[in-house]
Amino acid sequence: MKNIVVLISGSGTNLQALIDAQLQDRLGCRISAVISNRPGVKGLQRAEQAGIPALVLDHTGFDSREAFDAALMTLIDDHDPALVVLAGFMRILTADFTRHYLGRMLNIHPSLLPKYPGLHTHQRALDAGDREHGATIHFVTPELDDGPNVIQAIVPVIAGDDAASLAQRVQVQEHIIYPQAVAWFTSGRLQMQDNHCLLDGEPLPPSGQVVDAR
Template identity: 45%
Template structure:
């Protein structure tokens, strides 16, 4: 049985599109029951319409509190039948109302190697600091922002003097690979969390092929199809 998920996004939705594409190709065992967000004009809803996926745009500015907004979002997600919530560029801090409703079943992607450079400017902060490696992280969501147990990370080299756009253009393609991979592991029931450690059960699936020229590292390794 596929894993029922809801995707929450606030922007263009490229990570949502990566999951839509993987699911359509039969590589990701999920049923995307809902794509929702807090910005009615966001491009992610065009992607949802194009894929025939139910979608919901709630303008957070029309709610009296963060908790009231989250309660409405929780109700919609529950009604959709989604079991897991996948945050894909969702630019809202989740209240306890949301976190308690889906405890242990919310995941996020962050454009840096956590715990370094948390927050909305992770990529820019890593570049400004002058690190030699950065990348992206898929993690479970907890009350403290960008603090939950890590599922998978990808690292890329940082070239001195390069622009943020150039750096992110190398990170984004890896986001589009590691995020669906993490969701697939959840769909397969292979993820277990103990004391912040995320354990991945073994599989017979071969690893994804790497080119000798690839300048990135992903751990745990990507599997075939990702």
């Protein structure tokens, strides 16, 4: 069974979705380690409770982003992962790091990319008057939130929504689509070629596969 390594920085709700999928034999791989750049976060407790090695590499102990990423790369590679999964990992990664894992690193972003890269996505969608919002799983490339999309979940923006209520509905869908994308990859169905996603050998549209939860 293939190994994956999950990187976190906080509470780890998407990590929990992956753990649950593993326990239900829906993930098709083994989470061999969870690594956080912040000590004491709830995601580490989730890993420990599931019997998964929970490791901390505190970025504040490094003099540069490059030094931290080099140490993180070494720690990840000790676990021989087929895939690196960013699950709320709040670090901008260096180009050397992303190139090392090119085509075998996934990220989740709380918007319908290419809309709203970066932070505060839910409020930005509300401020723009959008009628739909959602989440995207994409391959990681050196450009921030710009790798090819694997799968998107669309949720409605409801009258009276604030950023918190919208985020809550988006998160429900995140917990569905992330295990799906990981299972596609570890089963050999999903791959990235020439900055495009292929599923079962067929190119996906720019949006990736779409799950409509409206």
